[in-house]
Amino acid sequence: MSSAARVLCLSLLLLLAVCPAATAAERWSLAPSGGGRPSFYGEGPAGTVLEDAVSVTNRSGAPVTVRLRGTGLTFRDGTVRVPARTRADVPFTVTVPTADRAVEIVARDTAGDERRVRVQLRVTVPELSALTVERVRVSGDRIAYELVNRGTTPIAPRLAVRADGVFGRVLDRAPRDLPVELPPGSRTKLDEPWPDRPALDAVDVRLTVTAAGGVRDTAEASARFVPWGAVTGTAGCAGAALGAWLVVRHRRRRRPYDGEATEAERSGRQAELTGAGT
Numbered sequence: 608m609s610s611a612a613r614v615l616c617l618s619l620l621l622l623l624a625v626c627p628a629a630t631a632a633e634r635w636s637l638a639p640s641g642g643g644r645p646s647f648y649g650e651g652p653a654g655t656v657l658e659d660a661v662s663v664t665n666r667s668g669a670p671v672t673v674r675l676r677g678t679g680l681t682f683r684d685g686t687v688r689v690p691a692r693t694r695a696d697v698p699f700t701v702t703v704p705t706a707d708r709a710v711e712i713v714a715r716d717t718a719g720d721e722r723r724v725r726v727q728l729r730v731t732v733p734e735l736s737a738l739t740v741e742r743v744r745v746s747g748d749r750i751a752y753e754l755v756n757r758g759t760t761p762i763a764p765r766l767a768v769r770a771d772g773v774f775g776r777v778l779d780r781a782p783r784d785l786p787v788e789l790p791p792g793s794r795t796k797l798d799e800p801w802p803d804r805p806a807l808d809a810v811d812v813r814l815t816v817t818a819a820g821g822v823r824d825t826a827e828a829s830a831r832f833v834p835w836g837a838v839t840g841t842a843g844c845a846g847a848a849l850g851a852w853l854v855v856r857h858r859r860r861r862r863p864y865d866g867e868a869t870e871a872e873r874s875g876r877q878a879e880l881t882g883a884g885t
Contacts, residue, residue, distance in 0.1 A: 634667035635689065637714045637722035640696045646725035647712075653705045653730050660698045661712055661724065665689040677712040677726065679704070703728055735759045736820035738789070743814055745830035750799040752814055752826065756789040762822060763788050767815040768799055772808040782817060806834050 640660040737758035770778035
């Protein structure tokens with residue numbers, strides 16, 4: 608036998624040894640039904656039930672039986688017998704969790720061989736814009752407050768400020784953009800300067816916050832402004848005047864009684880009596 612014939616025979620033997628093993632490894636497969644998808648993908652609000660199907664393809668010349676399982680997945684048929692050279696599409700359902708998650712569909716045949724395919728689940732949240740103004744308070748020459756984004760979208764707020772005192776409007780600021788953007792679920796502390804606040808007044812302060820999408824909320828707070836330095840000085844003057852009046856009144860009430868007359872007074876009275884007798 609020539610050397611070329613020996614090489615050809617050796618190659619044929621190698622092919623015969625390798626091909627059956629490759630065929631056994633690929634005698635059945637698992638994939639999303641419909642073709643063209645390497646894995647499953649589904650999205651929706653949390654709690655939504657999604658439906659799809661997985662295909663078990665038997666390429667061998669003998670039937671194959673597989674069992675299907677997957678966390679959070681419900682199969683119409685958990686055990687499937689697929690005839691030779693046949694494909695079986697198995698419907699299943701899955702519930703969208705409260706957070707993004709990836710699971711797997713696992714198929715195992717009676718010989719212990721397994722196939723896996725990935726299922727990616729994404730939670731979608733409906734867009735909702737909501738904002739509240741809370742904890743408004745006046746402290747010194749500033750108006751402090753907090754903004755809370757209670758929606759699911761970022762918010763760029765606008766602020767308007769108004770304050771009414773005993774004798775009318777003392778502050779009126781038109782809506783303006785605030786230099787902040789509030790992420791969903793965030794709470795932000797802010798303050799508004801008020802350097803020219805009244806020195807003496809009782810005021811009601813109202814904050815109105817608006818944003819795109821019809822977002823609007825208002826909150827109020829009351830404040831009393833009293834110039835304590837002036838009040839203290841006035842009180843001191845009034846106290847001093849009252850003290851002086853009390854001293855004078857006290858001295859007047861301590862005038863000598865007749866029984867305690869001085870020597871000069873007694874001499875004067877005696878002289879008056881002597882003159883009356885002549």
